[in-house]
Amino acid sequence: MGLLFCKWLWPLYLHPFYVSMTEIRHNKSSQSLEVSCKIFADDFENTLKKTYNTSFDIIKPNNRKLVDSLAGDYIKKHLRVQVDGKPVTFKYLGYEIRKKRPGVILRPM
Numbered sequence: 001m002g003l004l005f006c007k008w009l010w011p012l013y014l015h016p017f018y019v020s021m022t023e024i025r026h027n028k029s030s031q032s033l034e035v036s037c038k039i040f041a042d043d044f045e046n047t048l049k050k051t052y053n054t055s056f057d058i059i060k061p062n063n064r065k066l067v068d069s070l071a072g073d074y075i076k077k078h079l080r081v082q083v084d085g086k087p088v089t090f091k092y093l094g095y096e097i098r099k100k101r102p103g104v105i106l107r108p109m
Helices: 004-015 041-052 064-078
Strands: 019-025 033-037 081-083 086-090 091-098 101-108
Touching: 004 064, 019 064, 033 081, 064 091
Parallel strands: none
Antiparallel strands: 019 033, 033 101, 081 086, 091 101
């Protein structure tokens, strides 16, 4: 069993992996989509820092407008949703921190 672990699972420890959850709900009364993304703060912060070559604290930012701008730009570039085969564009509304996880809030345009 130990040999199997080393042979098959060891490569997983050599590469980082990141987990996030995106929830999309259809609101029947307003005929709209409600989208929220839950991302671990340190993973998202590090990704934004690396992508935009900047430094900040996502949980207690000195410049919330800058962090909002970077987060919104990143999400718009990387989150793709289609409805009936047609792309949906979203408006970034902001993020909030819950238990050290930023929740990104979007609304279809």
